Amino acid sequence: MSETNDTAGSQEPREDGTPRERVVGTPSPAADSALLAKEEYPAPAGAGEELDERSAKRAERVVASLFLLAFAASVGFIVYFIGWSGRDGGMHGIHRARESNLWLGGLMALSFMAMAIGVTIWVRRLMSSKPIVQERHELEATPEDRAAFSAAFMEGAADSGITKRPLLRRTLLLAAAPLGLAPLVLLRDLGPLPEKRLRHTYWGEAVKAAKEKGRTGVRLVVDGTNKPLKVSDFASPGAMITVLPEGIEENAHHALNEIAKAVTILINVPADQFKPAKGRENWHVNGIVAYSKICTHVGCPAALYEQTTHHILCPCHQSTFDATDAAKVVFGPAARPLPQLPLSVEDGYLVATADFPEPIGPSFWERG
Numbered sequence: 291m292s293e294t295n296d297t298a299g300s301q302e303p304r305e306d307g308t309p310r311e312r313v314v315g316t317p318s319p320a321a322d323s324a325l326l327a328k329e330e331y332p333a334p335a336g337a338g339e340e341l342d343e344r345s346a347k348r349a350e351r352v353v354a355s356l357f358l359l360a361f362a363a364s365v366g367f368i369v370y371f372i373g374w375s376g377r378d379g380g381m382h383g384i385h386r387a388r389e390s391n392l393w394l395g396g397l398m399a400l401s402f403m404a405m406a407i408g409v410t411i412w413v414r415r416l417m418s419s420k421p422i423v424q425e426r427h428e429l430e431a432t433p434e435d436r437a438a439f440s441a442a443f444m445e446g447a448a449d450s451g452i453t454k455r456p457l458l459r460r461t462l463l464l465a466a467a468p469l470g471l472a473p474l475v476l477l478r479d480l481g482p483l484p485e486k487r488l489r490h491t492y493w494g495e496a497v498k499a500a501k502e503k504g505r506t507g508v509r510l511v512v513d514g515t516n517k518p519l520k521v522s523d524f525a526s527p528g529a530m531i532t533v534l535p536e537g538i539e540e541n542a543h544h545a546l547n548e549i550a551k552a553v554t555i556l557i558n559v560p561a562d563q564f565k566p567a568k569g570r571e572n573w574h575v576n577g578i579v580a581y582s583k584i585c586t587h588v589g590c591p592a593a594l595y596e597q598t599t600h601h602i603l604c605p606c607h608q609s610t611f612d613a614t615d616a617a618k619v620v621f622g623p624a625a626r627p628l629p630q631l632p633l634s635v636e637d638g639y640l641v642a643t644a645d646f647p648e649p650i651g652p653s654f655w656e657r658g
């Protein structure tokens with residue numbers, strides 16, 4: 291019995307010099323070499339003391355209340371998502387998107403916040419604090435290992451002749467230098483720079499050609515039928531149609547690329563709701579306005595139009611533009627309005643009198 295106690299409690303070697311086995315539950319011999327020895331890292335005041343039961347009960351009630359609040363906010367999130375946001379066209383309708391985001395985001399934030407505060411109070415008020423020391427073995431190499439490494443390194447260097455043969459050393463460095471530049475060269479694989487190609491569309495070229503023939507501008511043709519559009523054909527307020535410059539398919543180089551850039555939406559905005567932008571008062575014909583169809587966020591087609599609000603909607607990330615007000619952004623991640631195409635009328639046909647005044651599509655670093 292006495293031998294068992296002696297073995298468990300003592301770290302000293304036996305009398306014959308053999309080390310003692312460590313008994314589970316006894317302090318580790320590594321404690322002596324711990325990075326943070328106990329004396330250097332004293333337990334904070336109060337550690338291990340009995341907690342005051344009254345204040346512990348009070349803290350417990352506060353924590354439980356916060357958890358209940360988190361529960362209620364999470365349930366509110368689910369109820370709102372399933373129920374209320376389904377009304378009036380659903381949460382993805384542009385009327386309710388802002389309200390839905392506000393409620394869903396607010397409830398989720400409230401839930402996380404209440405839970406986080408509750409857990410913090412629980413840890414700080416109801417748990418005892420004590421230092422925890424992670425024991426680590428010595429990481430430093432022994433002086434013998436360091437000396438052996440140094441000797442091997444110097445021997446290898448001397449053997450290779452790199453110190454004695456500067457010609458070899460320098461040409462080796464020269465050969466390795468371009469490899470460091472290789473990743474920069476690979477950047478070219480990201481594709482060609484857009485340069486000036488996004489600044490202009492086929493509208494500008496077609497308008498120029500039409501003006502050289504003494505005409506006011508280039509006619510708008512309906513995408514799909516290529517039929518020139520008369521003002522009288524597009525007289526109903528609230529209508530939207532996709533148009534292209536006349537002759538683009540026959541005359542443009544790389545016609546598909548040019549069509550992709552020139553694609554334009556034509557909208558008939560009721561005259562009493564139309565707010566022409568300053569300097570663009572004559573860019574519309576009786577409320578008929580033309581905007582680039584390419585979303586200024588990342589270039590999806592802004593192809594949805596809501597007649598009651600006159601909002602143009604991009605389905606990719608919900609950017610919304612106001613057709614009555616120079617296609618300004620009213621919602622979503624797009625940063626710029628859709629570029630507007632100046633319109634006029636010639637022989638009863640709708641014509642464009644110039645190219646878009648700014649680059650179409652997403653922003654890019656060369657936009658300037």
Ligand code: FES
Pocket residue numbers: 585586587588589590604605606607608609622623624
């Ligand atoms: S591409 Fe239109 S909103 Fe993103």
